[in-house]
Amino acid sequence: MQVKSNTSPLSFVEKVGYGVGDMASNFYMGFFNIFLLYYYLDVWGISPTGAATMFLVTKIIDAISDPTMGLIADRTESKWGKYRPYILWMAIPYALLGYLLFLGPDLSEMGKLIFAYVSYSLVMLVYTAINVPYSALLAVISPVSEERTKATQFRFIFASLGTLLVGASAKPLVDFLGGGNELLGFRLTIILFAILSLLLFFFTFASTRERIRPEKHDSSIKDDLDVLRKNISWIILAVCSILIVVGLVSRISSTAFYTKYNMAFGDEKVLWWMDHTTLIITSGFVGQLFGALITPSLLKFFDKRRLMIVMNLIFGVSIFSTYFIPIDQYFMTLVFYTIGIFSFGVIITLLFSMYTDCAEYGEWMSGHNSAGLTVSASMFSLKFGSAVGSAIPGYILGWYGFVKDIPQTENALTGIDLSWNIVPGVFFLVAALLMIFYKLDGKTMEKIEQDLLERRGKKSLD
Secondary structure: OOOEEOOOOOOHHHHHHHHHHHHHHHHHHHHHHHHHHHHHHHHHOOOHHHHHHHHHHOHHHHHHHHHHHHHHHHOOOOOOOOOHHHHHHOHHHHHHHHHHHOOOOOOOHHHHHHHHHHHHHHHHHHHHHHHHHHHHHHHHOOOOHHHHHHHHHHHHHHHHHHHHHHHHHHHHHHHHHHOOOHHHHHHHHHHHHHHHHHHHHHHHHHHOOOOEEOOOOOOOHHHHHHHHHHOHHHHHHHHHHHHHHHHHHHHHHOHHHHHHHHOOOOOOEEEOOEEHHHHHHHHHHHHHHHHHHHHHHHOOOOOHHHHHHHHHHHHHHHHHHHHOOOOOOHHHHHHHHHHHHHHHHHHHHHHHHHHHHHHHHHHHHHOOOOHHHHHHHHHHHHHHHHHHHHHHHHHHHHHOOOOOOOOOOHHHHHHHHHHHHOHHHHHHHHHHHHHHHOOOOHHHHHHHHHHHHHHHHHHHHO
């Protein structure tokens, strides 16, 4: 098969089209990360330890489904390419299963837990089926690293806009649509986000294309896994991704508890339509958006590895700092929270660009493009990290005696404090330390990119 490698710049429409795919993803993942633990514990009434265990046990499925989806996508041959078809095929199931997750039927405690296991597992499976190919699309959207970095920037600008929209509107929508019934409010709110996600994924499919059309994938699964195992930078990046997402989700999933119980804020509006919880979440995601926007400028002064280390340190220090801010200093708490999420905007933009660098390194080593398998680690890190990041506060709250909808004991308030102000920071500091050992610097990637362009060009002439 002839190998095509079009080096023309990505159009603005294509960069936007690629970017809004992650906005569609974050309408769900952002909503889940911020509110799912709160919904399970404080609205629907699952026990803290039951919900925490469910988050962890269901990741056994993801450990199998994520790399499997990568292997399937890498071997897909269609008129639309390897990865784009799944964005089309999975969009409707994605919308329907998101609604199922917040259906909230009136069941016994055990019935609720079983329903949570089933609905959460299904929505994570379809998230894998659409997002592993979506992420792998970045590796074949252009053979030029600079163009992929631009596409990554658009991706995380729109991802940040998605989480910003969720953070700014979800709780007010729940209150408005539910009319005082939070269970109904969550059910109706997810319908809006499901419809928006569906439309955005359709636009992503229609506006993007695969510029790199590799040869038919004829390597064995064992060979692909061996290449991945030898890709040390990929291993380091995968572990760092998990640590980073665990830290982030531990932080943001504890926010509603911290503002409601420790800071003792209710639903009173503090700015426009936003209460104290919505404002602090929104401010953080505004920071994340600016972080994504400023990343290319920062890369003029730092390479990706150094910038990752710096931003992880900033996030970790910002979390520990809020522990020492008096509980009545809301503005200072908001500022330090926003600084942390700003640094995450830079971190997440770098992470996915670095995953495609690892994919190119794997192709350079082996001669086979396994982008789907390589970036499946990014999906697993997001989902596993989100699950662990939600489970940790759940276990801590259960251990410290949290009970829904009553004034909390000093012991329970200490548990919430640890979940929000201490535990997440540890994960970012460890990630910063681990990134020291990442190997793919700018000079190495320039050589790899040039070698691959020459290799693909020679094959095109054969």
